[in-house]
Amino acid sequence: MLVRWGATIRRNELSGEIFIARVIHGGLADRSGLLYAGDRLVEVNGQSVEGLEPEQIIQILARSHGTIMFKVVPISDRPVNNQTTLYVRAMADYCPQQDPTIPCADAGMSFHKGDVLEIVDQTDTLWWQAKKLPSTSACAGLVPSTSLLKRKQREFWWSQPFQPHTCIKTLSTVDEEEDMMAIDDKCVETDEETFESEEGEFSRNIEGIYLAGFRRSLRLCRKRSHSSSQQQSCHYRCPSSCYSALANPYEEVVRYQRHPEDKHRLIALVGPSGVGVNELRRRLIEIDPKTFHGAVPHTTRPPKTYEESGREYHFISKELFENMVYNHRFIEYGEYKGNLYGTSVDAVREVLSGGKICVIDIEPHAIQAVRTHELKAYIVFVKPPSAARMKQTRKNAQLITNYYINRPFKDEDYQEIEESAKKMEHQYCQYFDSVLMNDGLQDSCVQLLTIVRRAQDEPQWVPASWLRPSHEP
Numbered sequence: 039m040l041v042r043w044g045a046t047i048r049r050n051e052l053s054g055e056i057f058i059a060r061v062i063h064g065g066l067a068d069r070s071g072l073l074y075a076g077d078r079l080v081e082v083n084g085q086s087v088e089g090l091e092p093e094q095i096i097q098i099l100a101r102s103h104g105t106i107m108f109k110v111v112p113i114s115d116r117p118v119n120n121q122t123t124l125y126v127r128a129m130a131d132y133c134p135q136q137d138p139t140i141p142c143a144d145a146g147m148s149f150h151k152g153d154v155l156e157i158v159d160q161t162d163t164l165w166w167q168a169k170k171l172p173s174t175s176a177c178a179g180l181v182p183s184t185s186l187l188k189r190k191q192r193e194f195w196w197s198q199p200f201q202p203h204t205c206i207k208t209l210s211t212v213d214e215e216e217d218m219m220a221i222d223d224k225c226v227e228t229d230e231e232t233f234e235s236e237e238g239e240f241s242r243n244i245e246g247i248y249l250a251g252f253r254r255s256l257r258l259c260r261k262r263s264h265s266s267s268q269q270q271s272c273h274y275r276c277p278s279s280c281y282s283a284l285a286n287p288y289e290e291v292v293r294y295q296r297h298p299e300d301k302h303r304l305i306a307l308v309g310p311s312g313v314g315v316n317e318l319r320r321r322l323i324e325i326d327p328k329t330f331h332g333a334v335p336h337t338t339r340p341p342k343t344y345e346e347s348g349r350e351y352h353f354i355s356k357e358l359f360e361n362m363v364y365n366h367r368f369i370e371y372g373e374y375k376g377n378l379y380g381t382s383v384d385a386v387r388e389v390l391s392g393g394k395i396c397v398i399d400i401e402p403h404a405i406q407a408v409r410t411h412e413l414k415a416y417i418v419f420v421k422p423p424s425a426a427r428m429k430q431t432r433k434n435a436q437l438i439t440n441y442y443i444n445r446p447f448k449d450e451d452y453q454e455i456e457e458s459a460k461k462m463e464h465q466y467c468q469y470f471d472s473v474l475m476n477d478g479l480q481d482s483c484v485q486l487l488t489i490v491r492r493a494q495d496e497p498q499w500v501p502a503s504w505l506r507p508s509h510e511p
C-alpha cells in the first residue's frame with residue numbers, strides 16, 4: 039500500500055506479481071497521470087520487486103527520499119474514466135480504523151451520518167473513492183460502496199444483542215405520575231375543559247391572522263400517543279430511523295435552489311419536548327404573519343361555539359379522519375381523550391399554495407412523511423443549551439406536560455431535555471438540514487429567520503428523488 043503516493047498495491051497470490059490495486063483520486067500518482075490500477079510493478083528505485091511482499095515494498099518506499107522511480111508494465115486496456123460524479127448523504131457512520139476489511143485503513147475516509155460525500159470513483163464494486171464536502175483536500179479516500187456498507191450494517195445489526203427499542207421519551211411522563219398524587223396548586227392539572235378554555239395564548243389572533251396549530255389538546259394528544267406507545271416495537275414506531283438506515287446507507291442528493299416562483303419549502307422544526315420549538319415557531323409567525331403560517335390541524339372533536347372550521351381546526355367526522363389516515367394524508371396524528379387530532383399534508387399544501395411559508399413542528403418519526411418531492415421539507419433541529427444554562431434562562435418558563443399545563447421547570451426537566459436531545463440527534467441527525475441552539479430567545483429567533491431565508495433562497499442538498507417527480511418521495 040502506497041498511500042503517500044496515492045496508490046495501493048496487491049500481490050497476485052498465484053504468480054507472486056505485484057500490481058497497482060487502485061490509484062487514489064487526486065493523489066500524487068493520479069496527478070502524475072502515469073500509474074493506473076492494473077499496472078504491474080517491476081522495480082522501485084531500480085530495485086526489482088520480484089518475490090517481495092507488499093510490506094517489503096512499502097519499507098523500500100519509506101526509506102526513499104526525493105524522486106521515486108517506478109518501473110511498471112502498463113495494463114493493456116487502460117480503463118476509460120467515463121464516470122459521473124455522484125453526491126450522497128451518509129445515513130450511517132463509518133470509521134476505517136475500526137474496519138478490519140478495508141484494504142488500507144490509512145487510505146480510508148471516515149464519515150458521520152448527515153455528511154455529504156462526493157463519490158469520485160465507483161470502479162471497484164466494493165470500495166469507492168470519495169471526498170467529504172465541503173472539501174479542502176484534493177485527495178479522495180476509500181469508503182465502502184452501497185452494497186458493501188449495507189452488508190456491514192446488516193452484519194453489525196445481527197451481531198448486536200437484542201435490546202427492546204425505547205423511543206425518545208416525552209418529557210416527565212414518570213414524574214408526572216407521581217405529581218398526580220400531590221397536585222401543586224401553582225400548576226393547572228390538565229383536563230379537556232381546562233385546555234379548551236385555556237387556548238388563548240396559542241390561538242391568538244394577530245392582524246386578523248390566526249396562529250394555527252398551537253392548540254394544547256393537539257400538543258397533548260401527541261404526548262399521550264407518544265407515551266402510551268413506548269412499549270411498541272421500534273419497527274412500529276420509527277421505521278424511518280433504524281430500519282431504513284439499514285436499507286439505505288447512502289442517499290443520493292443533488293443541489294437544489296428554489297426558483298422564486300416555486301412554492302416555498304416546508305419548514306419543519308424538530309426538538310425534544312420543552313426545548314422551545316413552539317415558542318420559536320409562534321414568535322416567527324408573529325414577527326411576519328404575512329409570510330409565515332402554521333398548518334391548521336384536523337380533529338374529530340366537536341367545535342366550540344367560538345370556533346370556526348378551518349381556523350382553529352378542520353372539524354371532520356371520525357370516518358373521514360380514518361379515511362385520511364388510510365390514505366396517508368397525515369404527517370402526524372394521534373388520539374387525546376377519545377378524539378383524533380392530526381396535521382395533514384393538505385393543510386400544509388393550503389398554506390404553501392397561498393404563497394406563504396408553512397412552519398410546523400413535528401415529532402422526529404414524522405420526518406419521513408415531510409421529506410417528499412412536493413413539500414421539500416427543510417428540517418431544523420432545535421437543540422437545548424446545557425442543563426445548567428437552561429436553568430438560568432428558563433426561570434420563568436412553563437411546561438405543558440402530560441398532566442399539567444404551565445408547570446414551572448424542575449431540575450430533572452433540564453436533564454431530560456438534554457438527554458432526549460442527544461438521543462434525537464444521534465438517531466436522526468442525518469435528516470437535519472440545520473441545527474439551532476435555543477439559548478437566548480431573541481438570538482434564536484434571529485437565527486431561525488436567517489435559517490428559513492437560507493432554506494428558501496440559497497442552494498441546498500436535497501434527495502435526488504425530489505427532483506424526479508415520478509419517484510415519490
Ligand SMILES: Nc1ncnc2c1ncn2[C@@H]1O[C@H](COP(=O)(O)OP(=O)(O)OP(=O)(O)O)[C@@H](O)[C@H]1O
Nearest residue numbers: 311312313314315316317431435436476477478479
Ligand atoms: N430560549 C428560551 N429562553 C427562555 N425560555 C424559553 C426559551 N425557549 C422556550 N422557552 C420557554 O420554555 C417553555 C417551553 O417552550 P415550548 O412550549 O415552546 O416547548 P416545546 O418545545 O414546544 O415543547 P412541547 O412540544 O412539549 O410543548 C415556554 O414557557 C417557553 O416560553
